Every structure is written in C-alpha cells, then in structure tokens.
Amino acid sequence: MIQITDNAAKQIHKMLAKRSRGERGLRLGVKSGGCSGFEYVFGWEAAPRQDDAVFEAADGATVFVDPKSLRILDGTVLDYDTSLLSKGFLLENPQATSTCGCGVSFSV
Incomplete structure (x- = not known):
C-alpha cells in the first residue's frame, strides 16, 4: 500500500492540470541504480498498466x-515538500535500510 498525503495529492492535481497530454495519474516506481x-x-x-496497483487519495489523486x-515500495508514504530549501516529492519508505549521501538512491 502507498499512502498519499494531502500535500502530495494537491501537487499531483496541480501538476496534472498543467499537462495537456491526457495524463491522469502519477507513476511511481523503482529502478536499479545510484550508489546505494x-x-x-x-x-x-x-x-494504469494491466498489472499495476492503483492508489487513490481522498481527493482522487x-x-x-x-x-x-x-x-520495494509497500508501506511507503508519498509526501510533497514545500520548504524554502527544496520542493519535491518525498518518500518515506519503511523498506529502505539506508540512503546515499545525496539522498537520491537507497538500499533495501
């Protein structure tokens, strides 16, 4: 299960509203790479693709x-950071055992 916070849901809607290609959802995935x-x-x-799991926030995001x-993502909380230092999606993944120094990659 993926939990979508209110901040993340608002940002998904905001970003989809700016797109004009018929997209209706955010794809979240994991690939091999990075230092971790x-x-x-x-x-x-x-x-969604045929075998995808679909997660929906209360507002429909x-x-x-x-x-x-x-x-690898089961139990993850998807949030959106709006601090002065950075803006972007944040993932709190209970499966991740460590992250690299730059915060881009992780290990399980």
Missing part, C-alpha cells in the same frame, strides 16, 4: 505502481 542500489522514478500516465516496484 535503487532509485525512485516518477512519470505521468493516462491510465491517483498513483500507479508496477508489481515489481510495489514489493
């Missing part, structure tokens, strides 16, 4: 996750 072994990947899609990534 895995990296998060984000994208926009019009519909939708996140699509493929089955392989879900094994």
Whole structure:
C-alpha cells in the first residue's frame, strides 16, 4: 500500500492540470541504480498498466505502481515538500535500510 498525503495529492492535481497530454495519474516506481542500489522514478500516465496497483487519495489523486516496484515500495508514504530549501516529492519508505549521501538512491 502507498499512502498519499494531502500535500502530495494537491501537487499531483496541480501538476496534472498543467499537462495537456491526457495524463491522469502519477507513476511511481523503482529502478536499479545510484550508489546505494535503487532509485525512485516518477512519470505521468493516462491510465494504469494491466498489472499495476492503483492508489487513490481522498481527493482522487491517483498513483500507479508496477508489481515489481510495489514489493520495494509497500508501506511507503508519498509526501510533497514545500520548504524554502527544496520542493519535491518525498518518500518515506519503511523498506529502505539506508540512503546515499545525496539522498537520491537507497538500499533495501
């Protein structure tokens, strides 16, 4: 399960409203890479793929996750940071055992 915070849901809606390609949800995934072994990947899609898990916030913001990534992302909280120092999606992943110094990659 992926939990979508109110801040993340608002940002998903805001970003989708600026797009004109028919995207209706945020794709969240994991790929091999980085200095710690895995990296998060984000994208926009019009519909989920056949085997995707679909997570929906209370306001209808939708996140699509493929089955392989879900094994690593299960229990993750998707948030959006609006601090003065940075803006962007944040993932609190209970499966991650460590992250690299730059915060881009992680290990499980």
